[in-house]
Amino acid sequence: MEAVMAGQQGMVARNPSVVRAVGDLSSSFKGAASFNAKAFPSGVKVAQAFPRLVTKCTAAPSIAEQKGADSSLANIEADGRVFNFAAGPATLPAKVVKQAQDELFNWRGSGMSVMEMSHRGKEFTAIIQKAEKDFRELLKVPDNYAVLFLQGGASTQFSAIPLNLCGPDDVADYIVTGSWSDKAYKEAKKYCKSNLVWSGKSEKYTRLPSASEYKLTPGAKYVHICANETIQGVEFKDYPKVDGDTVLVADVSSNFCSKPIDVSKFGVIYGGVQKNIGPAGVAIAIVRKDLLGKAQAQTPVMLDFKTHADNDSLYNTPPCFTIYVCGLVFEDLLAQGGLEAVEKSNIEKAQILYDAIDSSNGFYKCPVEKSVRSCMNVPFTMGTPELEAAFLKEAAAQGMVQLKGHRSVGGVRASIYNAMPRAGVEKLVALMKSFQEMNS
Amino acid sequence: MEAVMAGQQGMVARNPSVVRAVGDLSSSFKGAASFNAKAFPSGVKVAQAFPRLVTKCTAAPSIAEQKGADSSLANIEADGRVFNFAAGPATLPAKVVKQAQDELFNWRGSGMSVMEMSHRGKEFTAIIQKAEKDFRELLKVPDNYAVLFLQGGASTQFSAIPLNLCGPDDVADYIVTGSWSDKAYKEAKKYCKSNLVWSGKSEKYTRLPSASEYKLTPGAKYVHICANETIQGVEFKDYPKVDGDTVLVADVSSNFCSKPIDVSKFGVIYGGVQKNIGPAGVAIAIVRKDLLGKAQAQTPVMLDFKTHADNDSLYNTPPCFTIYVCGLVFEDLLAQGGLEAVEKSNIEKAQILYDAIDSSNGFYKCPVEKSVRSCMNVPFTMGTPELEAAFLKEAAAQGMVQLKGHRSVGGVRASIYNAMPRAGVEKLVALMKSFQEMNS
Numbered sequence: 107m108e109a110v111m112a113g114q115q116g117m118v119a120r121n122p123s124v125v126r127a128v129g130d131l132s133s134s135f136k137g138a139a140s141f142n143a144k145a146f147p148s149g150v151k152v153a154q155a156f157p158r159l160v161t162k163c164t165a166a167p168s169i170a171e172q173k174g175a176d177s178s179l180a181n182i183e184a185d186g187r188v189f190n191f192a193a194g195p196a197t198l199p200a201k202v203v204k205q206a207q208d209e210l211f212n213w214r215g216s217g218m219s220v221m222e223m224s225h226r227g228k229e230f231t232a233i234i235q236k237a238e239k240d241f242r243e244l245l246k247v248p249d250n251y252a253v254l255f256l257q258g259g260a261s262t263q264f265s266a267i268p269l270n271l272c273g274p275d276d277v278a279d280y281i282v283t284g285s286w287s288d289k290a291y292k293e294a295k296k297y298c299k300s301n302l303v304w305s306g307k308s309e310k311y312t313r314l315p316s317a318s319e320y321k322l323t324p325g326a327k328y329v330h331i332c333a334n335e336t337i338q339g340v341e342f343k344d345y346p347k348v349d350g351d352t353v354l355v356a357d358v359s360s361n362f363c364s365k366p367i368d369v370s371k372f373g374v375i376y377g378g379v380q381k382n383i384g385p386a387g388v389a390i391a392i393v394r395k396d397l398l399g400k401a402q403a404q405t406p407v408m409l410d411f412k413t414h415a416d417n418d419s420l421y422n423t424p425p426c427f428t429i430y431v432c433g434l435v436f437e438d439l440l441a442q443g444g445l446e447a448v449e450k451s452n453i454e455k456a457q458i459l460y461d462a463i464d465s466s467n468g469f470y471k472c473p474v475e476k477s478v479r480s481c482m483n484v485p486f487t488m489g490t491p492e493l494e495a496a497f498l499k500e501a502a503a504q505g506m507v508q509l510k511g512h513r514s515v516g517g518v519r520a521s522i523y524n525a526m527p528r529a530g531v532e533k534l535v536a537l538m539k540s541f542q543e544m545n546s
Numbered sequence: 547m548e549a550v551m552a553g554q555q556g557m558v559a560r561n562p563s564v565v566r567a568v569g570d571l572s573s574s575f576k577g578a579a580s581f582n583a584k585a586f587p588s589g590v591k592v593a594q595a596f597p598r599l600v601t602k603c604t605a606a607p608s609i610a611e612q613k614g615a616d617s618s619l620a621n622i623e624a625d626g627r628v629f630n631f632a633a634g635p636a637t638l639p640a641k642v643v644k645q646a647q648d649e650l651f652n653w654r655g656s657g658m659s660v661m662e663m664s665h666r667g668k669e670f671t672a673i674i675q676k677a678e679k680d681f682r683e684l685l686k687v688p689d690n691y692a693v694l695f696l697q698g699g700a701s702t703q704f705s706a707i708p709l710n711l712c713g714p715d716d717v718a719d720y721i722v723t724g725s726w727s728d729k730a731y732k733e734a735k736k737y738c739k740s741n742l743v744w745s746g747k748s749e750k751y752t753r754l755p756s757a758s759e760y761k762l763t764p765g766a767k768y769v770h771i772c773a774n775e776t777i778q779g780v781e782f783k784d785y786p787k788v789d790g791d792t793v794l795v796a797d798v799s800s801n802f803c804s805k806p807i808d809v810s811k812f813g814v815i816y817g818g819v820q821k822n823i824g825p826a827g828v829a830i831a832i833v834r835k836d837l838l839g840k841a842q843a844q845t846p847v848m849l850d851f852k853t854h855a856d857n858d859s860l861y862n863t864p865p866c867f868t869i870y871v872c873g874l875v876f877e878d879l880l881a882q883g884g885l886e887a888v889e890k891s892n893i894e895k896a897q898i899l900y901d902a903i904d905s906s907n908g909f910y911k912c913p914v915e916k917s918v919r920s921c922m923n924v925p926f927t928m929g930t931p932e933l934e935a936a937f938l939k940e941a942a943a944q945g946m947v948q949l950k951g952h953r954s955v956g957g958v959r960a961s962i963y964n965a966m967p968r969a970g971v972e973k974l975v976a977l978m979k980s981f982q983e984m985n986s
Contacts, residue, residue, distance in 0.1 A: 185651070185652070186652050186655070186657060187651075187652060187657045187658065188656075188657030188658060190657070190658050190662055192662070192663070192664040192667070193664070194664075194863065195661065195662055195663055195664060195665060195863065195866055196662060197658070197662050198659065198661060198662050200651075203650065203651050203659050203661065203662075204651060206650060206661075207647055207650040207651050210643065210646060210647040210650060211625070211627075211640075211643050211644060211647050212625070212626050212627060215626070216628075217626060217627045217628030217630070217945065217947070218627065218628060218630050218637070218947075219638065219643050221635065221638060221643065221646075221824075221825035221871065222630055222632070222635055222636060222637050222638050222643075222825075223632070223635055224632040224633070224634075224635060224948050225635060225826065227632065227948060257697040257698045257699070257702070257827065257865075258697045258698050258702070258848050259697070259848070259862045259863055260862075261847065261848050261861070261862040262697070262698070262846065262848040264846075264847070265846030265847065265848065265849075266846075269846075293846070293847055296843065296844055296846075297844070378863060380863050384661075385661035385662075385865075385866065385867045386665065386863045386864065386865050386866050386867070387697065387827045387828075387864075387865030387866075387867070387868055388827075403736065404736055404737070404844055406702065406704075406705030406706075406709075406733075406736075406846065406849065407701065407704070407705065407733055408698050408699070408701050408702040408705065409705075409846065421701070422699045422700075422701040423634065423635065423699055423818060423820050423826045424826065424827075425697075425825075425826050425827030425865060425868065426635055426825065426826050426827075427825045427826070427827070427867070427868070428827055428865065428867070428868070431661065505657065507657070507658075508664050508667060
């Protein structure tokens with residue numbers, strides 16, 4: 107146990123006599139305005155060696171510099187980690203989880219965990235500001251949009267959207283393409299004239315409408331879509347066009363940061379972070395600033411976007427640790443080359459899986475129309491529930507978990523978000539082929 | 547770096563050949579219905595040795611069994627940790643942070659981080675159920691009360707309380723004893739006849755009223771108090787009596803789980819967790835079940851207590867990791883002997899600090915009336931802002947941080963929640979004495 111503990115804290119920090127010596131040494135650095143965090147051997151964390159000094163040091167080891175924790179099959183297995191195909195909360199980049207672990211007890215020499223930091227202290231201020239900056243860079247968010255870190259998931263935004271954008275007599279158009287947009291549509295009825303312009307329900311949400319299939323309401327305050335339906339696996343590849351003062355609003359919970367998006371085409375983009383971006387507990391909204399300040403009088407103060415825009419997401423205590431992990435993920439996505447590179451990888455992973463389905467001579471079936479299949483959530487079925495159960499059991503035995511389809515649709519669903527390594531998809535496809543051979 | 551990594555993962559799990567050997571061994575255990583986690587030497591985590599097997603093993607090392615990370619002055623300093631007097635988010639028990647760190651990359655052999663777990667999977671189901679069970683045990687919550695894990699902080703509950711308990715024409719009485727109860731009172735105006743029955747504002751919120759100083763409204767739906775005002779440091783020692791069908795509602799954000807509370811005297815008890823219980827991002831509400839199901843029609847689905855009661859706090863994705871850390875804190879509080887023992891320790895810590903103030907011949911002054919001084923937040927002032935600034939600077943140099951009073955009141959504030967070690971309070975008092983000697 108002692109060895110494990112020593113490892114966690116770093117040999118240096120655990121030894122009181124070394125700490126004292128280092129403490130003396132650090133005082134001789136006190137005048138230094140900046141500090142090169144890279145000048146130390148990788149086995150000794152600067153923050154651990156010079157705790158008091160490094161509190162002022164903003165140069166931290168970047169995600170890109172992290173050693174180990176790569177996503178090859180050998181490394182995943184050596185780490186004792188499974189391939190987690192859960193629909194959300196979902197797998198995170200292994201290197202992000204490792205960095206969070208490394209920093210959890212004493213964040214970069216601050217003497218405390220991010221979980222313990224005052225949200226108004228200089229350490230967390232730096233964290234949230236960097237997270238917003240990196241997020242804006244990733245999504246190329248224009249200056250006339252506010253970025254808000256919120257709570258309560260997308261489900262809270264189902265209420266906040268009409269409360270912020272509509273009066274009670276205003277019309278809002280909803281295109282319902284799956285379970286989540288249906289929930290959003292129904293919740294909006296409390297606050298405005300929520301209008302169903304198209305629903306895929308009768309076709310079990312297996313396709314998206316073409317523009318000729320629905321008629322938007324002239325003068326509607328907004329048109330709402332769910333960019334990717336997590337449960338049914340349908341994903342908008344391009345977006346409805348809106349006219350006049352009507353704005354487009356998208357719930358992007360399950361494909362947030364999975365590909366570039368032209369923010370300027372939307373009034374509001376919002377989503378929970380727990381699929382592609384971080385642990386559950388944060389929702390992010392990107393809101394065009396001219397839409398702020400018009401919330402209905404009955405809007406709870408915490409659901410009014412202006413409350414958060416006016417306070418840089420610090421009106422009350424935000425979910426600090428979750429925002430911090432999101433920030434680590436943003437660094438990782440930027441280090442990968444930004445969302446263009448991320449999209450390329452996601453398309454390739456999805457293609458591998460859909461190809462396996464489509465080349466199985468019907469052993470595996472994906473019910474979704476090919477042109478709108480999701481790159482994130484891949485549902486498929488087999489001939490019988492018994493076959494599916496056997497498949498899920500064998501997958502779990504091979505360290506591939508959370509592949510069961512949503513309870514409302516059954517079958518199998520592989521969620522292959524940003525952080526699912528290509529090795530995980532390849533391992534799944536290998537199982538699909540061997541399972542088919544054994545059961546044909 | 548390799549040594550650090552090996553420590554984090556456990557020597558066994560990092561070595562592929564050992565993993566393979568253990569994998570073979572584990573298969574011979576497959577029939578075992580249960581598994582004794584304590585049968586292994588403490589240096590080898592069962593979960594790390596037998597990852598696949600232990601997924602089914604719910605016996606985990608308890609907080610009480612954790613080695614190291616005690617709260618003595620020597621250990622805190624050896625760990626490079628500061629004494630963090632922040633008002634919230636606030637210091638957590640060092641052993642809880644260490645356990646969270648130990649388990650962060652691979653929770654108890656599940657092959658994933660708690661941050662990555664499906665909220666509907668068996669692992670997280672076990673986590674949230676145990677957290678609720680332990681919380682109920684700690685606070686002796688009667689069966690006719692629901693325990694809800696919510697989001698959005700107490701500020702969201704400022705809206706939810708009237709929305710759930712009142713119609714628009716109902717009266718709710720508010721006793722305003724500081725900044726937070728004032729915010730709750732003002733937010734409630736949107737949803738009911740929010741009635742100010744007493745305010746301490748003209749006396750700068752330095753005392754609480756006696757029952758003879760206010761008149762409650764007959765037939766009011768509820769009387770709202772803030773049990774402990776974080777900013778001003780006034781704390782109810784006993785509670786207002788309510789008549790008839792009126793219920794008492796308390797925001798306990800800053801003294802939650804700091805002492806026993808007779809839940810049966812309240813209709814709703816609620817609070818954010820980020821002071822005594824866990825990282826920011828969760829609010830907990832204890833709601834008498836007969837009050838559920840009466841929310842106003844305009845209530846956002848996520849603010850309706852019934853939504854969460856009907857779904858065991860899993861209506862949508864909860865902040866899983868934050869709930870998990872709260873659960874570790876509950877285990878720790880139970881291991882300490884429950885809230886009676888915790889209260890005794892808190893009273894002692896507060897007494898040490900207030901004694902130092904009161905015996906300083908006026909060098910330090912606490913503005914709060916003695917009988918209602920908070921055991922959690924201790925504000926005090928000195929003769930001049932310059933003295934206070936010098937004190938804060940010296941405290942920080944000695945590793946005592948976040949002592950600055952809230953921006954709205956100035957001075958110094960020491961928040962000494964459950965997890966602030968007695969050693970931290972003693973160190974602060976030692977500084978107060980030496981600082982006074984040097985500046986008198």
